[in-house]
Amino acid sequence: MSQRERDHHGDQPAPPRQPLTLLVFDGAGTAGRTSKVVDAVAERIRWKTGCHVVWVPWAASLIGVGGKTPWPVATAEAIRWAVDYMWRHEGQYVLVGYSAGCRPARELLQRHPGLKDQVAAIAHLADPWQPANRQQDGVPNGPGHGIMGQEWGPVPNRTFWCGAPWDPICRAAPDSLLRYLTASTDAVPGGLFHAFVDKAHRGRLQLIPFLGLPLHLWFGGLGGRIQRSIGEAQSYLGDGHDVAYKRYFPTPGDTRSLAHRLADSVAWRVRDL
Numbered sequence: 001m002s003q004r005e006r007d008h009h010g011d012q013p014a015p016p017r018q019p020l021t022l023l024v025f026d027g028a029g030t031a032g033r034t035s036k037v038v039d040a041v042a043e044r045i046r047w048k049t050g051c052h053v054v055w056v057p058w059a060a061s062l063i064g065v066g067g068k069t070p071w072p073v074a075t076a077e078a079i080r081w082a083v084d085y086m087w088r089h090e091g092q093y094v095l096v097g098y099s100a101g102c103r104p105a106r107e108l109l110q111r112h113p114g115l116k117d118q119v120a121a122i123a124h125l126a127d128p129w130q131p132a133n134r135q136q137d138g139v140p141n142g143p144g145h146g147i148m149g150q151e152w153g154p155v156p157n158r159t160f161w162c163g164a165p166w167d168p169i170c171r172a173a174p175d176s177l178l179r180y181l182t183a184s185t186d187a188v189p190g191g192l193f194h195a196f197v198d199k200a201h202r203g204r205l206q207l208i209p210f211l212g213l214p215l216h217l218w219f220g221g222l223g224g225r226i227q228r229s230i231g232e233a234q235s236y237l238g239d240g241h242d243v244a245y246k247r248y249f250p251t252p253g254d255t256r257s258l259a260h261r262l263a264d265s266v267a268w269r270v271r272d273l
Helices: 003-008 039-049 071-088 099-111 113-118 179-185 191-202 204-211 223-237 258-269
Strands: 020-025 052-055 092-098 119-125 159-162
Touching (some): 020 039, 039 052, 039 258, 071 099, 099 113, 159 258
Parallel strands (some): 020 052
């Protein structure tokens, strides 16, 4: 069929596919790359979509984890770098954040809403602000939410989350004592969790001033909360915040890892770009 005949019958050639780029914001203590956790998300999306992957070289060595850069400062620097890259390179983008890196992945569009049309999806793995009602389909969604609170972000209809049910960074109990560590310092957990477990084992009078708890909690209502919070901290200090996302995660009819489940959702979202 000739071009004239195709035009007559409405068989127009498809518009050229826009280039797709992943901007990856790794976790704290990685100096930009790599935790070797979010890698599984990026590599699977690349395999499924043929996208280009760019690791944002942000100052991810934050206070409490590997360095002295305050989290807000590191976030602002990461966003500046990423926005400059987006202005210089055409196409569609997926913003991928892991742990502390979820903050710049989310705040980029909050600070630069004019770039919303260029962002096809946002993917959060182990987000400190993961909402209680957002989770990958088929993954058990236990009680709790992000240790820093709950934040749906600027484009919730194209934002995807995945959090291990026992990871306190994204699924801390509503009354978890660990929340006092992050709320008061605006810092990601790390050495702080080690200190919490140590002081908790020494006794309540060691723990309460360390957390800066209100006076009415000094002498009552803490027993069960202390034990649950110790369990959360120990999960983080074990493999609940890293290996948990890379290994097989068996659920009825599905053995994909949590990282791959998140990647597959994003790949599905951008399939028609």
